[in-house]
Amino acid sequence: MQHNTAACFLAFSHFYSANFFSQVMMPRRCLRLTVLCCAVLLAWNAQAQQSETPATEAAAAAPLKAEKPMQTVEVKGSGYDPRRDDTASKMVVGSEEILKYGDTNVTDVLKRLPGITVSGAAGRSGGEIRMRGLGSGYTQILLNGERAPAGFSLDTLSPDVIERIEILHAASAEYSTQSIAGTINVVLKKAVKTAQRDVKLGVGGGRDAFSSNGNLQLSDKDGIFSYSLAASFYRYDYHYENPKDRPALDLGYLPDGQQNLLRRITGTGDGRSEGINLSPRLNWAFADGDNLTAQFFLNGGRSDNRSHSRTDTLLGARPDYDTNDGTSGNHYVFGRTDLTWVRKLDGGAKLELGLRASATSNTADSHPLGYIDGVGLVLDRNVRVEASYSSLSSTGKYSTPWMPGHALSMGWDGTLSRREEERLQREQALPGGRPPVDSDEHFDADIKLLALYAQDEWDITPRWSMYAGVRWEGIDTRSAGDTFEAVQQRSSVWSPLLQTLWKLPDTKGDQVRLALTRTYKSPSTSNLIPRRSIATNNSQTEPDRVGNPNLKPELALGIDASYEHYWADSALLSARASARRIDGYTRQGLLFIDDRWVSTPINDGRANTQTLELEAKFPLRAVLAAPVPALDVRASISRNWSQVERVPGPDNRLDQQTPLSGNFGLDYKTPDGVLSTGGSFNFRTGGPVRITERQSAYTSPRRDLDLYAVWKFDAKNQLRVVVSNLLAQDFESNTSYTDASGTVARNGISTSSPQARATMEMKF
Structure with missing residues (x-):
């Protein structure tokens, strides 16, 4: 075998x-x-x-059946639970939960976690990851405790290479405080406990997609040396078609409500994406307690896409192009090396030093074609963008029990990074078309980041602990290009942090938490560079985009309070409330420059956001006295509110915030452990949002229903079957712009279908 x-x-x-x-x-x-x-x-x-047992083995085993079975004694220890025992608020999701549904990308794992939503249509990969319903940089995404570089997407990361996911609701001084909504830290597999050789092969598909994936896990130990290797690949083929009976629409209305624009947009698209992940790790655990680790991560892949869209104008002005065809492709490689040395010192102190280097290369090609009825091909444009990103980081942390009951740590995080990009555009001169625009653009950006922090966690009493920390971060961004003047921006932020945990007296599992934080959001490099990205059919709902070198960081003061009740093994009830006041809020402004609509980010006053989250998880036997199946229940619901002060209401929500989201799941395992099964239902609401005084948007609700089953053949082989997106709901979105001349709007719809996936998992 x-x-x-x-x-x-x-x-x-x-x-x-x-x-x-x-x-x-x-x-x-x-x-x-x-x-x-x-x-x-x-x-x-x-x-x-x-099923096949040799006759000699069967004969040898037969006499044992008559013997008295050996008694089994099960010993359970309470152990250390970071969510329950850490003063700083943290939720840790282990590898078992991550792999339960056999997901092929991390976003599908995250959408089932309490308080986390993923934007976009159901059944489609990708989407923006959000805590408290907020995206656009408010939610900080870390990879091994460090911000992921530009161009890296969690969608390309296989869940099989992840050891755990940490959810930090309140900021910690040890990590970057660019986490107004919270932090999601994805930790790659590190520990080598026993020799491991696992192989997984999976296939899946539905009406409009087919996928295949594989994973290999190897690990072993030899004296002080241990190693591990995780390798995986994926391939995803897809096809979509806008339904002809429900096409996308361009709409226009005069101030008196009379319609003056109606366009029907239909189209198709198909493509393929594929990639590999490699994650080797080497570790030396010396006899004196010192530890040296070298971890490497390589992520590479490519994608190819083809699209066709047709616009039929029934009323009003025609677009620049009645028919649009296009092809695009993308090739990327991301590599990273982490070297970590841990030195044990006298008195229980410890010194951790780290050196990290990463590099990303990305090449994107696009070839749009535009046609006008009665004229023919009038646009033939080829664009190639070559981008690279490299960084070198140094980290250090010194921790010591400096006083009875105190755990003090302090450290630094310094990063030098460089981003370079070249854009080459060539257009053909065609009869009936506009004069061709050829361009060669280049820009580079140097980013320097330095952070210093100190934190102390101490036990005031056996039931009351406190965490206090402070972090200073400074960022210096310099960029220059051949189409804009050199830009430099410097910013620095002090972030004092305070968290406390009080375990209520005369109770076994009741506790309350309180956190006061100062966090911020730094402008991204792309939002600072004043380089314009051109839209094919320029309009109020499809504008050009350009950065703003005068952007300032958004600063937030926050408060979090929670109550947690633990009453049985793995049983939890919790309620969390939080609020943030954000100054220097950044929104997308819309301007009309040189006969073209241009969107650019701008700072615009203050915004406020509030969140209420409820969560429950418990085995069914913990709440019912009668004999019941071994069901584990989990449920959560989150309600979010926000207000942008300079945008008139109603619906003046922050960053198109998700108002309401929730999860409900059941898991069951047979007594003999042969079959495990379960399901998860999660939802999020959408609704209208007022972005500015003139701009509005709408998104439809999203509901996902996923089921899984794992059939264990023996100790080394099992089959995992998953059916996802069973509800197959269409996803609708709308953007509109209103001024004195009337309203222009675009309505779009995305269809989806159920997906099935089977994965064979083997150990050898």
Whole structure:
């Protein structure tokens, strides 16, 4: 069995790698047959190993059946729970929960967690990750405690290489305080406890998509040395079509309500994305307690897309192009190296030093074509963008129990990074078209970041602990290009932080938390650079985009309070309330410059946001005395409010904030452990939002229903089956602009379908 499994995996890996790196596209039907044959063979081998017992083994085992079975004694320890015992508010999601639904990207994992939402349509990969319903940089995303570089997306990260996900509702001095909404820290696998050799192969698909993925995990120890290797690949093919009976619409109305514009937009699209992840780790644990670790991460992939759209004008002015065709492609490579040395000192003190280097390369090509009825092809544009990002970071942390009951730590985080980008545009001169615009643009940006922090956590009494910290961050951004003057912006922020945990007297599991924080949001490099991105059909709802070098950081004062009740093993009820006051709020302004609509970010006064979250998780046996199945229940609901002071209401929400979201899930495992199954339902509301006095938007609600089942053949082989997006709801969005001349709006719709996925998981 082991030889057959390994041979099948190596054959499949060889097929995939040869296909990927040689860039020879195999027809989808052949790929499906190859992967399905591997999955069937692996399942058959696992079942055969379970059912075929040699006669000598059966004969030897027969006398044992008559013997008295050995008694089993189960010992449970309370252990350390960071969510319950840490003074700083933190929720930790382990690898078992991460892998439960066999997700192929991290965003699908995060959408099921309390208080987290993912924007976009159901059943589609990607989307913006949000805490408290806020995106656009308000939610901080970290990779191993460090901000991910520009151009890196969590969608390209396989859940199999993740050890845990940490959710920090209140800021911590140890991490960056660019976390107005909160922090999500994705920690890659590190610890090597026992030798491990795992292989996973999966296939999935639905009406409009097909995917395949594989994962290999290797780890072992030899004396003071240990190593681990995680490798994975994915491929995703998709096709979409705007329904002809419900097309996208461009609408226009005069001030008196009379309609003066009606366009129907239909189209299709298809494409493929594929990539690999490699995450090796080397570790030396010396006898004196010192530890040296080298961790590497490589992420590479490509995508190719084709699109077609047709605009039929029934009333009013026609667009610049009646028909748009286009192709686009993207190739990227991201690499990162972390070196960490931990030195044990006298008196329980510890020194941690880290050196990190990362590099990203991204090449994007696009080829839009525009047609006018009766004229023909009038736009033929080729654009290539080559971007690179590199950084070098140094971190240090010294921690010591400097007084009885106190745990003091202090440290630094310094980063030097550079971003370079070249954009080459060429257009053909065509009859009936506009004069061609050819351009060669280049810019580079140097970013320097330095952070210093100190924090102390102490136990005032056995039931009352306190956390106090302060962090200073300074950022210096300098950029220059051949189409704009050199830009430099410096900013620095002091962030005092205070958190406390009080375990209520005369109770076993009741406790309250309180946190006071000062956080901020720094402008992204792309928002600072005054380089214009051109829209094909320029309008109020599809404007050009340009950065603003005068942007300032947004500063926020926050308060968080929560109550937690633990009453049984793995049983929790909690309620959390929070509020943020944001000064220097950044929104997208819309201007009319040189006969074109241009969107640019601007600071615009103050905004306020409030959140109320309720969460419950418990085994059903903890609340019902009668014998019940071994069901684990989890549920959460979050309500968010916000107000932008300089935008008239109603619906003047911050950053199109999600007003209401929730999750409900059930998990069940049979007594013999052969079958595990469960389901998850999560939802989020949308509704209208007033972005500015003249701009408005609308998004429809989103509801996801996912089911999973894991059939365990034996200790080394199991099959995981998942059905996701069972509700297959359409997703609608709308943007509109209103001024003295009337209203212009665009309505869009995205369709989806249920997806099924099967993964064979083997240990050898």
